[in-house]
Amino acid sequence: MNASRPLFPTAPGVANALALLAGSILLSGCAGNPFAESKIDPASPVAGEVARLSRSDGKFPTFASIPKAPTDIRPLAQYGQDASAILAAGAALERATAPGTWTLDGTDDFATKARRDAGPQIEPPKPGDAEAFARELRERATPPPRR
Secondary structure (H helix, E strand, O other): OOOOOOOOOOOHHHHHHHHHHHHHHHHHOOOOOOOOOOOOOOOOOOHHHHHHHHHOOOOOOOHHHOOOOOOOOOOHHHHHHHHHHHHHHHHHHHHHOOOOOOOOOOHHHHHHHHHHHHOOOOOOOOHHHHHHHHHHHHHHOOOOOOO
16 A cells, blocks of 8 residues: 655755754844944933943953852751641641531530620510601701701
């Protein structure tokens, strides 16, 4: 049986050449320094400072100026151990509070103490109390003076 040929045959050399061409096109924009020959607007309020800073040779940092690693921090392995301890504590909390691990037995003592701490129970209002209160307020009210 004859195997079907692919519609677009590729040669390894063609793919490498295309990748090399694309890379060189992308990197060609980085070949020059566009700021080296740029003009400074003399009317700009910072023109003098820009000209002075762009032409002065400043100190550049070196690898020796990188500070040493701090010594007063915990070791790297301790972070993982602390994370494991936190995960273990969380799992223990979930096990301790899972459904079926606790009940609400003995709530009568709690309710009795809460009622005692709340003080005497106030009677609910009677249906006619609101109307009598409103009538009393209307009788006591004095209308504003007429102008």
